[in-house]
Amino acid sequence: MKHAKPLPGYLVQRYEGWRATTYSENQAWYRRLANEGQRPRAMVISCCDSRVHVTSIFGADQGEFFIHRNVANLVPPYEPDGDHHGTSATVEYAVTALKVSHLIILGHSSCGGVQGCLHMCNGTAPELEETTSFVGRWMDILRPGYAQVDAMNLPTETEQLRALEKKAVLVSLENLMTFPFVAKAVEEGELSLHGLWTDIGEGSLEYYAPEDDSFKPV
Amino acid sequence: MKHAKPLPGYLVQRYEGWRATTYSENQAWYRRLANEGQRPRAMVISCCDSRVHVTSIFGADQGEFFIHRNVANLVPPYEPDGDHHGTSATVEYAVTALKVSHLIILGHSSCGGVQGCLHMCNGTAPELEETTSFVGRWMDILRPGYAQVDAMNLPTETEQLRALEKKAVLVSLENLMTFPFVAKAVEEGELSLHGLWTDIGEGSLEYYAPEDDSFKPV
Amino acid sequence: MKHAKPLPGYLVQRYEGWRATTYSENQAWYRRLANEGQRPRAMVISCCDSRVHVTSIFGADQGEFFIHRNVANLVPPYEPDGDHHGTSATVEYAVTALKVSHLIILGHSSCGGVQGCLHMCNGTAPELEETTSFVGRWMDILRPGYAQVDAMNLPTETEQLRALEKKAVLVSLENLMTFPFVAKAVEEGELSLHGLWTDIGEGSLEYYAPEDDSFKPV
Amino acid sequence: MKHAKPLPGYLVQRYEGWRATTYSENQAWYRRLANEGQRPRAMVISCCDSRVHVTSIFGADQGEFFIHRNVANLVPPYEPDGDHHGTSATVEYAVTALKVSHLIILGHSSCGGVQGCLHMCNGTAPELEETTSFVGRWMDILRPGYAQVDAMNLPTETEQLRALEKKAVLVSLENLMTFPFVAKAVEEGELSLHGLWTDIGEGSLEYYAPEDDSFKPV
Structure with missing residues (x-):
């Protein structure tokens, strides 16, 4: 792999600062986490967006959250067809191996992936319809959500986008329940599901x- | 979606603390990020493992890193077949839409996903070979890496595991270069690739x- | 301009080292910064003093801070009289064109400019009172601060100097608020002001x- | 000064990292610098632009460079009229008090201040002509340079901008020689002047x- 480069100096410097402070202060705990394995209380599925900081928002330290991040925090439906399903693998590992107690889907405002889905579905981004578009094919998961948002006849794109961002959280929660091991853990009271949406600004x-079929402030 | 529950109180409390402190201190910047959009300098692909804290290690704040996290920080090869490819979608979005300058694969010690792959490939975890195992099918991506590690005849499982964790970083870097848009950006000097491995403890x-075909301390 | 000389060899050598390492490792990012323009999160106003290293203290890389450095990190009051006001121009550009989210005044110990002000105001440096002294006229900005420090009756010059260095930070913050565009941005929550003082040794x-009207450790 | 806010957490964290590494490794030197005072070899006048990293380019550590940064790295002519002249104060302090051996003007590509001057002078940015525009009044220093660049009849704005950026370096060098203490130090061989221009990308x-009246690669 001849293309790999050394880490840029500014990250080396910051890493060394982390090692001399945070790591140094927590060495005993980190060693124990390494020796005994992780035991996270919750799994969070959030967007890759650089403006979403799960650990910061929830004051989480190492060992607390098993975190999967993908475009638009989506979970596809249960499809045990033998293909690579990265998101399904994370859910399976968290629920069956780690036995997390909470599974949180965290959506957010100004989501580029959801906006792409909106434009693809309303015909203004035909390039996302192409077979070769990974983002487009990934956002296909949200197509059923778009149909529902479209039926609301919201006047502005801003409102449509926000509605679809929240719908993405719901679609993912519903898809989660199609996984037999998720449904079983939920029914047995070993796992609770949570749908969140945060406004970045x-x-x-x-x-x-x-009970209200709506999003309310925590 | 009748199964969703309110956020557990301990997370509500921490969120409120974050809002009264970190958010309050950075409101101007977070609003600007919301209005003007993100412009992350780097993409990081790391494991979902709760013990890996990318933002902490690199002193990164909101807006700096576009982060994808999956089981064992793997990137599959380029397969534009129209299926859902979550990881490929994140790479496509980061490289073609956000035009990040650095793409970092961050592997780590005691990786449960890599250990699963080791056991699957050496025959001690036949359940991972099943079609219905999402983790198993996901770890198939690392099978070529296992073959190389097996040929090293390393005496202990600890050594095999470490070697396979590092191989996972390399396999992902190699798979990244099979994406035409990644290869193009690398060749034109617009993107640099980096392979890292951290020891959690x-x-x-x-x-x-x-140049040495090996991992060295930063 | 016949007086210009080539760059001294030791700096040429260091530049070449930088180009072969730091530049080479970050070429993609530097090119993007050049093509897309800067978007710094913060402006820092610090002293020219060679012992103050803003970027080092804050682990900042290219593109993060818009930095103005002058003698004693002073900001004069708002005076739109058509004259050359270098410092006011930097603040105007940072706040109205770049829309930075943070504006940090960074004072420091053993400040030669502040010491000059102290001596000028207590009569021990009459040469700084002359019209032709640029340093004296520049330090006039801090005269109101001197009056307050003098009223404290601090016993030693060391204590007076330290008090005046911190007063310089406050005077600058107060003067910043006399600029209409700064006051507006602060009131609208788009900009936050910060006063810092560092001990070099x-x-x-x-x-x-x-809330305490005093400086406290970060 | 009720508007001041605490330092954002991400900067506190990075500062603590710096203190535990860079400061800790260099404590003896920093203490000596604090006790004995600075003795910089050179003064650098560069732009505030966040993409210009003087200390990085020249591998400079604390104590090496006395650095003034303003919009477009300009030096106004000698005007001992009793007003606040921040830039003149920095030059006076560096040359008469610190007796630096080198005075370097460092210009750069894609300079927003120089671009503003170009637009102001060619009539496309009338708002910069207003008395209340600090940036406009500051860029007045470069008007004589614009006249010369305009006479070159360069076909594209890119070429005009680059020519004016380099002219800004020359105008500053020429203005420096109007300061009696600079001219004297140069004539007595105690100070050498240097004009540089860097391409950020x-x-x-x-x-x-x-000898060629042009800029050449170092």
């Missing part, structure tokens, strides 16, 4: 409340 | 150095 | 806490 | 060679 956080 | 960090 | 860092 | 560095 305002720092607000909402959760899905099934 | 020791807090050490190594990078892949092609 | 001890490597300590203090920030101004309005 | 390409990492190249050129110096002004009087």
